[in-house]
Amino acid sequence: MEIYTTISEIKEFIKSKKLVGEKIGFVPTMGYLHQGHLSLMKEARQDNDIVIASIFVNPTQFGPDEDYDEYPRDLDRDAELAAEVGVDAVFAPEADEIYDSGAATTIQVEGLTDKLCGACRPGHFTGVCIIVSKLFNIIAPDHAYFGQKDAQQVLVIKRMVKDLNFDLEIVIVPIVREEDGLAISSRNKYLNQEERTAATVLYNSLELARELIEQGENKAKVVENKMVEMIKEEPLAKIDYVEVVKQETLESVTKIKDKILIALAVYIGGTRLIDNVMLEV
Structure with missing residues (x-):
């Protein structure tokens, strides 16, 4: 090479x-x-x-x-x-x-x-x-x-x-993840051991959103609020954004239907991490 x-x-x-x-x-x-x-x-x-x-x-x-x-x-x-x-x-x-x-x-x-x-x-x-x-x-x-x-x-x-x-x-x-779900990123290097553990809250909140939608929840604000509640329980996390949007246009949605993107950006300590999941309802 x-x-x-x-x-x-x-x-x-x-x-x-x-x-x-x-x-x-x-x-x-x-x-x-x-x-x-x-x-x-x-x-x-x-x-x-x-x-x-x-x-x-x-x-x-x-x-x-x-x-x-x-x-x-x-x-x-x-x-x-x-x-x-x-x-x-x-x-x-x-x-x-x-x-x-x-x-x-x-x-x-x-x-x-x-x-x-x-x-x-x-x-x-x-x-x-x-x-x-x-x-x-x-x-x-x-x-x-x-x-x-x-x-x-x-x-x-x-x-x-x-x-x-x-x-x-x-x-x-597709996204490549660690065994505990954390999306692999070059910025993960910045995380100390405590922050690395805390960072799993990103993936866990996305999985919560997936479960809620699979159980029939179709109000975007309800899903977003539940994700925010989970993330705020982690003391080292500070939310930049948590949003449910249309996959192709990134426009906000009120009702969850068709192809959606659930995206978030969260600071863990001083490190900004992003993650997402795409669903078709």
Whole structure:
């Protein structure tokens, strides 16, 4: 497996593969790889001739008070893990390779980005859209792989791809969880032992919501309130949002029916974690 740090190098590698008609699968990541990332890479390995992963902690999607400087980084470790699951090349540029000092272009997906995480993290999805569009232009993949844990991000990227006529398929891979249900995330590294135990309240509250709906509860506010009650019983938890919304538009619902997304963001100590479950009623 090769590691490329410049756009010209990775493009030369891609050109050699495209010339012989090989299909390229692409997995964009911010590094500090875990089983969730590796599940995307394994999926890409099954579907494509060549698999490329990017490892880039994107500064434009972090707010001024967020954890950009502290975000975990370990390229050697990441490269070893990527190679083990069959990745052919890693693109790991520095920020100044990606962003010109005079850059003035942004991408805004209206409607989907002012809800849930977008409402709590202004500018976040603008940063996501510009880096993903840059990577798509550089890598020119046939397929790109994303995890369902970032459900809102998935919808935003799918909308952007459709609107801007990117010639690729977005493939969504299910959430990978620990044995106790906690969604695997790079930010789990921030949790101490007590916080790690407390973090299971996210999954437990989602399972409570699932049970209530399966038992016939169809009022979104009732389900949300029951989830909030459970989460508030955990002293280390602070709720950012808990919402039941339509899967495709993220619009709030009053009555639970058809395809819904139950999404939440909760601080455990100082660490913000997200999770979700998708249901069809």
